[in-house]
Amino acid sequence: MTGGLPDHDASDPVESAVIRGLVRSWPRRATVRRTEAELDGPTMDDLYDDTRSDFPETMLPFAGHSSWDRLDDDVRSRVLAWSWIAYNKTVIDIEQDVVTPGFGLLFRDAFGTGFSDAGRAAVVQSMVDEEYHTLMHLNASALTRRRRGWALPDAALPASTTVRRHREALARAESTRDAALTTLAFATVAETSIGDYLTLIADDRSMQPVHQATVALHRRDERAHGSVAGEMIALVHDRLDPDDRIVLARALRDGVDAFTATDGAVWSAIVGIERIPGGDAMLCDVAADPGRRRVLQDCSAVDRLLARFGGDG
Template sequence: MLTNQGPDLKAGTDDLSHTQIMLERLAASWPRRAQVKKQELEPFFEAGKEDFLESLLPFRHMPQYLSSPPELKSRILSAGWLMYNAKTVQIETEIVNPTCLDILQGTMPGLRSEASQTAVCETMVDEVYHVHLVEQASRLTRSRRGLEDLVIPQFNLVGHMKKRQQGSADPGQRRMIQFATAVVSEIFISDYLHLLSESLEIQSFNRMTVAAHRHDEMVHSPLFMSLAQLFSHKLTESQRADFADVLAEPVVWFADRELDVWLSLLRQLDFPQAEEMIRECRNSGAADLTALDYSEIVSMAQEIGLLDSAAARDSFARQGLIA
C-alpha cells in the first residue's frame, strides 16, 4: 500500500519549496485566468465550413476515404468533432476528476498541503466547465448535422487505464495508475487541442470552444507536473519504481489512434468498406508515438529522479520513450 513515508531523494528541499510556491501562484491566479469566469461563448453556425480537420483523420490517405462523395466526407468530419469532444469528456470525467477526488480525500502521499488542495479544487471546477462547454458544442453539431443518434463508445485511453487498474488488488496502486494517467493526459491535452484551437478552416464556434479549453489546460500541465514531483518525493524506493513503470504506459495509451471507435462510427454512418479501411490502418500500428512530443514526460521523470534506477529506465525504454 502507498504510505506517506519515503526517503530523502534528489528533489531537495529547495526544489520542493519552489514547487510549493508554484502551486500557490497557480491557485492564486485562477480567478483571473479561468475560462469559467469568462462570458459564455455564444453558439453560431457558418455555412460552408466543416466541423473538424481532415488532417486529424487516421485514414485521411486511404483510397476508400479519398473516393467518398463530399457529403459523406462532411458527415465523417462532423463525427470526428463529436468523437473529439467525447474523448475530452471521458478524459475529464474518467481520469482527471477522479484523481482530483483522490487528492482531496487525502489518499495521495505528498499532496495534502493547502496549495495542492486549493489548486486541485480549482482544477475540478475548470474540468466540469470544460465538459459543459464541449457538450454544448456537441449538442449543436448533432442537431445541425442530423447526428443525434450517433453513439460514441469508450476510448482505448480509458479502457487501457481501467484494465491496468483491474490487474492490481492494492487500492493505492490503482490510485497511482489513475494519477499517472491524469498527469500524462494533462501534459498532452494542450497539444491535442492545439491544431483545432487555431484553425480558420473549421466552424469558428468549434475553434473558440477548443481555444477556451486549451487556455486552462496550458496551466494544468505545469500544475500536474508539480503534483507528480511532490507525490514522487513521498514514495518509497519500490513505490517510485512502480510509479515510473505506470507513468510510461499512458503515453502510449494517449497516442492510441482509437481505430475501434472510428470503426464503430463509420459503421453507423454506413461508410462502405469501413472494416477493410480500418483493417488496413491497423497495419500501421494501433498507436502513433510520432504524433506526440513526449519529451516533457521524459524530462519530468528525469528531474524528479524516476529514471535513476535501471528498472525505471527499462520501463520507459520498453514503451519506446528512451533508447
C-alpha cells in the same frame, strides 16, 4: 482560468459566444458563476457556419485513402461531424474518468504527502476548471447535433483508448494503493499532455469557427493545469517508497502509450455506423501503413518528469 470562467478575448465574437454558451446553461443561483459575463450578443447558433466542416479532414487517420476520397460530400460531412463528436467525447471521457479522480486523490491527500492549503486550493481550482471544460465540449457536440439535424449519439461510440487502458490497468493493480498510483499517473499524463492534443486543431481555421474557439479556450486553461499536475506528482513521488515509485513510473509509461495511441475502436465504430464501402479494409490499410504516424507523437512533459524521477521502474 483558476476556478472561474475560461479566460477569453471579449472582443472576439466567437470566443464570447462559447463563454455565453457556458453561462446560459448554468443555473443562475450557482455561486461559482456570479461574476459571469453579460448574456447579450451572438450565440453559438448564430455563429455556426453550415458551409464549414465540423472537423479538419487532415486529422482523419484515413485522409487521402482512395476509399475516403470516393465518398460523396454528404457522407464525408457526416463522418466529419462524427469525428467532432468523438473528439469531444474523448476529452470529456478523459476529464471525467481519469483527470477528476486523479485530482480527487490529491485533494484527499491519499498518499500522505501533506499538501498545504494553497496546494489543495490549486487542486480544487483545477477540478472546477475541468467541469467547465466538460460543459464546453458537451455544448459543442450539442450544437453540432442541433444545427446538422443528426442524432450522432455519444452512446454509439466506445470509451476512449486512454479510459479503456486506465480501466484495464486498474483491474491489474495488486492493491488499492497501486490502483491509486495508477490513476494519479494516468491523470498526470492527461493533464500534462492534453494541451498538445488540443493544439492539433486549436489553430485550424478551416473548421467550424465555434468549434475551433472551444478548443482554443480549453487549451489556454490546460497550459496552467499541466504545471499544477506536474508539481503535485513530484511532491507525491518524493514521499513514496521505492516499490511505489516503480509502480508510478510504470503507470506513467503505460499512460503515455495509451494517450498517444490512434483510437482504432472509435474510427471502426464511425465507419460501421455510416456503412462506409470498403471501410474495414481502409482502416486495415492505414493501420498497416508505416507512413501514417500517430497523430500525437509524444508526451514530452512526462518524459521530463520521468527523467527528474531518475531510474524508477
